[in-house]
Amino acid sequence: MPIPEDVTGDEIDKDVRQELQSLPKTLAEDVAKNLVMVARLIDEDPEGAYGYSKVALRLASRVAAVREAAGFAAYASQKYSEALAEFRAARRMTGSAELWPVMADCERGLGRPEKALDMAGAPEVHKLDKAGQVEMRLVAAGARRDMGQLDAAIVTLQSPELASNSVQPWTARLRYAYADALLAAGRENEAREWFAKAVEADRDGSTDASDRLAELDGVEFVDALDENENESENESESGNKEVEGGNEDQRDDSAASADATAAQDDDKD
Secondary structure, X not given: OOOOOOOOOOOOOHHHHHHHOOOOHHHHHHHHHXXXXXXXXXXXXXXXXXXXXXXXXXXOOOOHHHHHXXXXXXXXXXXXXXXXXXXHHHHHHHOOOOOHHHHHHHHHHOOOHHHHHHHHOOHHHHHOOHHHHHHHHHHHHHHHHHOXXXXXXXXXXXXXXXXXXXXXXXXXXXXXXXXXHHHXXXXXXXHHHHHHHHHHHOOOXXXXXXXXXXXXXXXXXXXXXXXXXXXXXXXXXXXXXXXXXXXXXXXXXXXXXXXXXXXXXXXXX
C-alpha cells in the first residue's frame, strides 16, 4: 500500500521504535511507516488502517507492537474475532494485562457478554492501572446492558471514580455511560444531570454528551445547509409566482388592448 512522502516512520512512539530495533534497519523503517499509517487512519478510515496493519503484520509478525496495532485496526473495523486473536498474541509476547479490557470488549462484539463478565472478575483486572480498571468497568456495564440487566449496569458504573470531582482522561466517558444507562432505565432527570456532568468533563469532545443533553432539553438542531437549500427553494418558488403573476397581467393587458381595438372598429362601422 502507498505511503505518503511526509511519513518517515520517526513519528512512532519511542517504545515501539525500540521493539523494532530487533529487525534489520530497512525492514524496521518499512514497518514503522505502516504503523504510522495505522495510527493516522484508525479513527477516520478504519478499513484503510486495517490494510496497513496487515502489511506491517506480514513484515514483522513477531513484534508485539505490530500484533497490538493489528488488533486495534481489526477492532476498529469490527473484526472482533481477528482482533481478539491479535490481542492474545500480543499479550503472550509481553505478559502484560494492559489489553485485558479491550479483549473483553471483543467478547461482547462476538455476542458473548457472559465471557466479558467473567473476564471482568479475573485476577488480571487487579494488574491494571486506574485507567484500565475504569475501562474494564465500562466493558462490564456494557455486557450487563447486552444481557438486558439495566439496573446491574447502573450499579456496576457506580464507583469512587464516578463520584470524584477531579477530571481524569476517562471521566467524561464514565459519566456519559452512567447517564446513558440511567436514561435507558427511564430515569430521565438523573440522566440529564449526568449528561451535564459529562459535558463539563469532556474537554476534547470525545462524547456527544452536549447533543444528548440538548435533546433532553427539547432543543432541535437545524442543518444550516438544509436551511439554505429550503430558503433557495422558497425564493425560487416566489420568483416563479411573480413571473406567473406578471404573465397573467400581460395577458390581461393584451385582452384589454384587443377589446379596445374591437371597439374602435365598431365605431368606424
